[in-house]
Amino acid sequence: MSRATIARHHPIDPTRYPGRPTVSLPPLVEPAAELTVDEIRRYSRHLIIPDVGVTGQKRLKNARVLCVGAGGLGSPALMYLAAAGVGTLGIVEFDTVDESNLQRQIIHGQSDIGKPKAESAAATVREINPLVNVVIHNTALDRDNVKEIFSQYDLIVDGTDNFATRYMVNDAAVLLGKPYVWGSIYRFDGQASVFWAEHGPCYRCLYPEPPPPGMVPSCAEGGVLGVLCASIGSIQVTEAIKLLTGIGEPLVGGLTVYDALEMSYRKIKVRKDPDCVLCGPNATLTDLMEDYDDFCGAVSVEAQEATLDATITARELKEWQDAGKDFFLVDVREPAEYEIVRIPGSTLIPKGDILNGEALANLPQDRQIVLHCKSGVRSAEALAAVKAAGFKDAVHLQGGVLSWIKQIDPSLPAY
Numbered sequence: 001m002s003r004a005t006i007a008r009h010h011p012i013d014p015t016r017y018p019g020r021p022t023v024s025l026p027p028l029v030e031p032a033a034e035l036t037v038d039e040i041r042r043y044s045r046h047l048i049i050p051d052v053g054v055t056g057q058k059r060l061k062n063a064r065v066l067c068v069g070a071g072g073l074g075s076p077a078l079m080y081l082a083a084a085g086v087g088t089l090g091i092v093e094f095d096t097v098d099e100s101n102l103q104r105q106i107i108h109g110q111s112d113i114g115k116p117k118a119e120s121a122a123a124t125v126r127e128i129n130p131l132v133n134v135v136i137h138n139t140a141l142d143r144d145n146v147k148e149i150f151s152q153y154d155l156i157v158d159g160t161d162n163f164a165t166r167y168m169v170n171d172a173a174v175l176l177g178k179p180y181v182w183g184s185i186y187r188f189d190g191q192a193s194v195f196w197a198e199h200g201p202c203y204r205c206l207y208p209e210p211p212p213p214g215m216v217p218s219c220a221e222g223g224v225l226g227v228l229c230a231s232i233g234s235i236q237v238t239e240a241i242k243l244l245t246g247i248g249e250p251l252v253g254g255l256t257v258y259d260a261l262e263m264s265y266r267k268i269k270v271r272k273d274p275d276c277v278l279c280g281p282n283a284t285l286t287d288l289m290e291d292y293d294d295f296c297g298a299v300s301v302e303a304q305e306a307t308l309d310a311t312i313t314a315r316e317l318k319e320w321q322d323a324g325k326d327f328f329l330v331d332v333r334e335p336a337e338y339e340i341v342r343i344p345g346s347t348l349i350p351k352g353d354i355l356n357g358e359a360l361a362n363l364p365q366d367r368q369i370v371l372h373c374k375s376g377v378r379s380a381e382a383l384a385a386v387k388a389a390g391f392k393d394a395v396h397l398q399g400g401v402l403s404w405i406k407q408i409d410p411s412l413p414a415y
Contacts (some may be wrong), residue, residue, distance in 0.1 A: 025199060026181065027153050027246030031058030032087070038273075039131065043085050056245040057085060063244045066090035067155040068141060072224065073159035073183045076233030077090035077105035077240075080133050081127040081157070084241055089125060090153055092137035093118040100415055104226035139144055141165060143288050146172040148254045155243060156180035157236055161219055163210040164292040170195060170203035171288055174278050179252075181239045185224050186217075188260040190232035193251050193270065194239050197279035200252040205273035213297040213381070213397045221374060223336070228260055299380045306384035314407040317370065317397055321345065327368040332382045333401075341412050343372065345405050354382045361388045372397035374415075 035043070035057060046052045046060075065086050067074050068379050070093040081089055097105075097112045097120050105117075114119040118138040125134050132238070137149055150156060150209050158180050166182070173180045177194035181201060195202045235256060242248045255268040277285045289295055299307075312320075320327060321344075330336055332351040342348075353359040364370060369391050373379040379396040386394045397403065405412045 024249045032062040051247045060085045061087045064088040064153045067157045069116040069159035072104045072229035073233045075105045076230045080237040082129040088133045090135040094140040104229045158182045160393045163296040168292045181236045183236045190258040193234040193255045200274040202279045210296040213300040302384040303380040314403040369394035373400045
């Protein structure tokens with residue numbers, strides 16, 4: 001095949017490869033002593049890449065990588081880290097497999113529903129590559145165990161889905177001098193970066209403060225395109241391999257932003273913040289915070305105050321309905337959620353229309369307002385706005401529609 005033919009099918013000229021590597025950071029781990037015959041057969045496609053070669057594969061064999069979470073991002077990350085030949089893979093995960101996970105968490109299957117995610121993920125990893133040593137941490141990552149767990153690994157891959165854990169992962173990694181690969185997904189958008197305070201910024205340099213409570217919906221509230229997990233998870237694994245083997249230029253100091261609808265990637269430069277409370281020269285945060293949930297705030301102070309003595313249970317709501325009590329039941333979720341499942345008698349008024357004031361004029365003045373959402377967080381925020389507008393006897397439903405399904409009507413679909 002001529003070079004012209006190759007060029008038409010492969011736009012990257014293969015003759016570039018021998019002189020290509022521009023290593024910006026040293027390899028994270030030393031190479032293992034040798035590769036077995038089985039390993040040479042298994043990883044042959046890596047070994048014939050000059051950038052990786054036998055030495056790079058030996059480094060992967062000697063590497064210890066921890067994946068925080070075995071969910072949307074953790075699924076592709078763990079599978080490709082295993083396939084790549086990372087010698088020791090740690091999995092820290094406390095949740096169990098739910099049917100709603102299977103749309104994106106491809107490391108689990110139908111028969112895994114109800115099983116601990118860490119054990120389900122470990123079984124898949126062993127099936128992909130029995131040469132990998134899998135270490136299961138079937139526990140919730142918290143302030144008391146994060147340092148001890150992280151200290152056992154060379155590199156952390158962060159697949160968490162909440163701000164409290166993200167800040168804790170970042171802080172523990174910085175305090176221990178560990179690099180970690182971060183990823184985030186929501187609907188059709190994803191982000192990825194490498195944070196390593198010794199060589200660049202940390203997560204707090206990019207996001208010094210968490211967003212206000214309720215400002216950024218979780219995937220459970222806003223949804224996520226399942227295949228987006230593969231796009232961002234594969235970027236995370238690519239960065240992990242680059243760090244472990246010392247090839248290419250890792251995303252230290254860079255943020256990749258992916259828009260699946262436009263099929264576009266943007267790379268944004270992230271600078272180290274000289275005023276960072278954790279990794280700056282005058283850092284004031286010298287240990288883990290006492291309470292990361294409090295720092296990030298699941299709900300605002302106003303919402304917490306509004307819910308005091310203004311919260312009812314699903315059983316109380318059903319009793320009100322059966323007794324014919326006159327009240328106005330408001331569902332503050334989004335239209336797509338309302339189409340999936342709804343509490344009988346509810347009226348859809350999305351939280352955003354309440355918070356911006358558009359819907360307040362349409363609320364009845366002569367009936368008690370009862371608000372609900374999926375789990376109780378959004379309705380608490382809406383309750384604060386409704387009470388501030390003068391509806392003093394308004395209440396919200398504890399646990400939202402999920403509580404209604406569990407306690408009142410299990411035949412309805414949960415999501």
